[in-house]
Amino acid sequence: MKLFRYNKTAILAMVSIVLISCASDDQPGESQLDFTQPVKTQLDTWITSNYLTPYNINVQYKWNQNTVDNSRYLFPPTTDKVLPALEIVQQIWLKSYSTVGGADFVKKIAPREIVLVGGVNLNSVGTRTLGIAEGGQRVTLFETDYIDKSNRANVSEFIHTIQHEYIHILNQNKPFDEKAWAVITPVGYTADWYNFDIPESNEIGFITSYARSNINEDFAETASMILIYSKAEYATFLNGIQSPFAYQALKTKEALVVKYFKEAFNMDFYALRDEAEKNTSAVINN
């Protein structure tokens, strides 16, 4: 039993060495990382109280290379242009959805970050990318330097971008009925959609030419275009369609969009459209 006693002593010694060995080391001090917050401008405060606090959405307008595509030649917005852009987004998009979908709707399903880019994102084929939605989390909006609140077409295009990207965000959260959608106009989809005029695309059942790039874009374009049209404008648009097949296709797509909003989010799409129309007029008239 001698051996056993030695073992006990040895283990005791080891344990005590482990316990006291690091006792004299330096304790961690203050962090070396710089946690000082940058000086908040009036604009930053506005963003906090109008986006961050009510909707939990961060707005990034200052350049950060990690949130943009570095292979593109883009630039950050002019500071003066940030507030008008955000006001439009707030009024037409956030308010419309909050009114119709309930105050918490956008809080739950919204991009967590909106990135504003001042310049045009021009593609090598000559098309412009107006917005990007990524992973249901971030929306990037381009061309904020060119916003003119007094010009309805200009505001519409900008709002079209955010409505379009938000539909993507919604789809990225709850998918739409892709099977039903894919059979409506199966042959019209093409990679070189930009070579077609919009009226030409309308006549084969697409609301815009961009809708022809794939069914996800088609869904987003259909929903967002209906949202930026007023009820009367949309009716005029439909009445102008010559081809009965195209008319039927557009109506079927519209019905699918309405169904998607009802089933996925229990939301009345037409009420949303009317709310958006009201808010758009409010922005332009102010």
Added chain:
Amino acid sequence: MKLKNIFKYLIAGILILYLNACSNATEADQLFEQTPTERLNARKTELKDALLSSEFGWKAVYFTDNTVLGGYTHLFKFAPDGTVQMASDFDGDTAVYKSEYEIQLGSTVSVTFTTKNRIHLLSDSDSYPIAALESEGYKGDFQFLYYGQENGDIVFRTNRTVKELRFVKATAADWADLPKNLIMEQNVIGGASRPLFRLLETNDGSTKHQFDFTYTTPTRYAEANSIEAGYTVSYDMGIGFTPTGIVVSPAVEVGGQKLTNFVYNDVDGSFTATGTGGVTAVIKYTDKPLLLTDDYKMLLPGQPLAWFGFYADDYTVDAPTNSPLFYAELAKINAALPAGQEISSIQIYTNHSLGTFIYYTFVGRAALFHFVDVVEDAPGKKVILKHKSWSNATTAAFVTSLDKYLTDPNGIYLKRESFRLFYSEPVYTFTSSSSPFRMTTWKLN
């Protein structure tokens, strides 16, 4: 060995390991005195202090890509509150604007201009100087990685292309004189009264070489190709403007010396860079083309039909080879024509079944023929288009001012250019031999 002993030694061994494990002797060498975080923080502070240290801020002549574009001078004055005042000679607006900047951590510590100002004009995908740069703008960056300081300059590298960019201490005069850069730009472009041809002449102290020099205004870029047979050196350079001359990148290397600063002489419109030991490089005007070609021969009688066309609403109108005098004469014709009418093309047909003629077409007006004879000037390697008759005297009155350059009694040069204007048709220029008049055409047959 007995099992008991094995245990004993084992325990002894483990004990030794334990006792040694907590020894204070760290054998690994410390490469740096401080931790990475401390070093980054120190670097940030160093850059921030440097940016704020200059009384009149900093000046940078930014050559975004010296294989296609020239230099754009920017002046910066940084403030501790994160704002920066900036001016540039990118366009006619040399006023000072305020925006924000940040010291950010990229692949290393960097300064980033975070909201829009003048420097962002270089990075606008929708504003590009030539079609080849579509969606790339002027290829500019506005995030610069900090690489230290040298002789009072702050040395950066651009974020995207990792090219060196130096911030040099600016002076009060730099701010006041910035608009003078644009006057210098006009001197580089060359006024309507200056001759059309330019050459770069290098002198390494003993031998001189001449290079055909052409400057492209939208890109601020110049090409200089040797005209000597068997000597195939060429200098391509981006050009930046200063109040007194130009600065070029890459440098013109003569006799082992790198020349970058050229001084303007208003008397003859030349730019001279001087090195040591008699080394110089001069960009100067000359009255006739450095390199005469035999292209004119296709215009001579007995040759097959040749058809050249300049079109006012097509790529020919944007050709860099059109001279200011040519544009001025076009504008003169349009100003004289009645409202709603304008010139649409100038075509030259030689050895056509109808004869040889200059053919003017208009919007809202019948076309006009100017029949001519072609006379050869073999030693001068040019032709004279000699007047014969007009098809309509009234219309002719509108174009005679321009026409007199094409029918220059001293002759015109014809030259096949090496570039294309979008389409595959070869580009030819007609140049008056006694005035700075040059028209760019496609050869259409």
